[in-house]
Amino acid sequence: MFGVIVSSRPVLTQPQAISETQFAYTIPTAPSFSHIVVFLLPGTTLPAGTAAAVYAQLPGIPDFKLLGAIANEKPSAIFKLNAKAGGPAGGGLGGDDDAMTDEAAVGANGEAPNMTLGISVEPAQQVAANLEQMKAQAAAASAVPSTGLELVRRGERTVDTKVLAQRIIKNAF
Numbered sequence: 001m002f003g004v005i006v007s008s009r010p011v012l013t014q015p016q017a018i019s020e021t022q023f024a025y026t027i028p029t030a031p032s033f034s035h036i037v038v039f040l041l042p043g044t045t046l047p048a049g050t051a052a053a054v055y056a057q058l059p060g061i062p063d064f065k066l067l068g069a070i071a072n073e074k075p076s077a078i079f080k081l082n083a084k085a086g087g088p089a090g091g092g093l094g095g096d097d098d099a100m101t102d103e104a105a106v107g108a109n110g111e112a113p114n115m116t117l118g119i120s121v122e123p124a125q126q127v128a129a130n131l132e133q134m135k136a137q138a139a140a141a142s143a144v145p146s147t148g149l150e151l152v153r154r155g156e157r158t159v160d161t162k163v164l165a166q167r168i169i170k171n172a173f
Contacts, residue, residue, distance in 0.1 A: 001023070001040070001041060001044050002023060002038060002039070002040060002041065002052065002119050003038070003040075004027075004036060004039075004117060005036070005037040005039075006027055006035075006036055007034075007035055008033070012025050012027070013041065015119070018118075021121040021122070022118065022119070022120045022121075023118070023119045023120075024119075025116070025117040025118075025119075026115075026116055027114060027115050027116070027117055028112055029058075029112045029113055029114065030111075030112030035078055035080055035081070036056075036067075036078070036079050036081065036117065037077070037078050037079075038052075038054050038070055038076065038077055038079065038117075039070065039076035039077075040070060040072075040075040045072050046071060046072050046121060049123060049124055050071075050121050050122060050123060050124055051071040051122065051124040051127040051128075052069060052070050052119050052120065052121050052122075053068075053119070053120045053122050053130065054067045054069060054070065054077070054079065054117070054118070055067060055118040055119075056079070056115060057115060057117075058081070059113035059114065060113070064116075064118055066131070067079040067081075069131060
């Protein structure tokens with residue numbers, strides 16, 4: 001029903017069916033990427049009055065975040081997973097700039113963790129309301145006045161001392 005493209009990787013067309021209206025794709029985070037394309041496969045249409053909401057769950061984050069949606073009227077979308085200053089950019093997740101490339105994201109076994117992309121077929125009105133709420137939250141986050149003299153970007157998480165030391169040593173010579 002859906003296809004997913006992650007830059008420089010083959011097209012994914014076989015999701016794990018969670019229910020009749022919910023699908024999940026497990027995507028390794030290495031090599032790093034910042035954009036995902038979601039589209040309806042040719043010859044596929046959604047039931048009347050519905051849209052497909054697209055959610056992402058990054059490694060280490062328990063909640064799914066709404067990225068956007070596709071529908072029969074808009075059968076594809078490109079989502080950016082890399083955002084600055086804690087707010088969505090291009091429908092992205094917000095959070096740390098290095099969300100997909102941080103060295104600390106490697107698991108204990110040396111493998112990069114997976115992210116989960118979820119697609120849920122929901123009533124179009126509900127999807128539209130969720131998208132409006134997401135846009136309002138993004139607008140409220142960007143409406144905070146700034147003087148331009150801030151030393152730390154809003155939404156930036158602190159770096160573990162061990163990770164910081166590893167980065168310094170890595171770039172020392």
